[in-house]
Ligand SMILES: NS(=O)(=O)c1ccc(S(=O)(=O)NCc2cccs2)s1
């Protein structure tokens with residue numbers, strides 16, 4: 001019982017030494033307190049235009065599986081919402097738990113979800129490359145979508161079917177046509193706040209857009225995530241689970257909502 005209650009997780013070596021950036025004032029993830037969020041009537045609807053043919057491949061980078069996109073042109077972009085210009089999609093990945101009781105990075109009123117999707121975008125107006133944008137204030141936009149246990153997600157299944165091919169760290173498989181819009185909930189509501197990457201380099205360069213409504217996935221799909229490994233072929237197997245960062249202090253930040 002105590003393991004379930006304490007949301008126990010063995011910190012992946014990646015985060016062990018990086019629990020907090022010294023002097024960080026806008027670290028992620030955070031617990032979003034719904035009643036403390038401030039409705040901002042100036043927030044526009046988020047506009048998403050993803051071109052499925054920009055999808056390149058899936059790979060296991062040793063702390064999640066990641067789907068990479070061709071970001072050499074403005075083909076898969078987001079705009080509107082809290083953004084002053086458009087941002088290009090670079091990759092998406094997930095964070096999840098060993099069991100359904102935990103796994104997401106952000107929380108809403110201390111409610112945790114079994115998993116969380118992150119779609120990572122960069123600002124081609126103020127940066128000349130993704131790597132540069134990572135170091136820029138508001139160089140990145142990450143859309144967070146919560147996953148909850150429920151119905152089978154047909155769009156996700158194409159991704160799940162490819163996971164056995166990237167079981168081990170540093171394995172890669174071609175993944176040519178996929179539209180991540182199918183992973184977006186239909187409800188337009190979101191929260192937004194200024195934060196950071198949740199893995200090293202933990203840079204404070206992210207405008208976070210957290211969708212209010214989760215998408216549903218079924219037990220088998222979550223179990224497939226948990227079959228991945230942190231470890232390379234030939235090493236002692238460590239299951240890829242609990243790859244989330246602990247909550248970080250809100251400090252002097254306000255979370256804005258796009259809805260009343
Ligand atoms: N969980 S999250 O969405 O906050 C992310 C963490 C790291 C991200 S990254 O895309 O910048 N990859 C890290 C790097 C790539 C190249 C140089 S560092 S996105």
Ligand SMILES: [Zn+2]
Nearest residue numbers: 093095118198
């Ligand atoms: Zn992430």
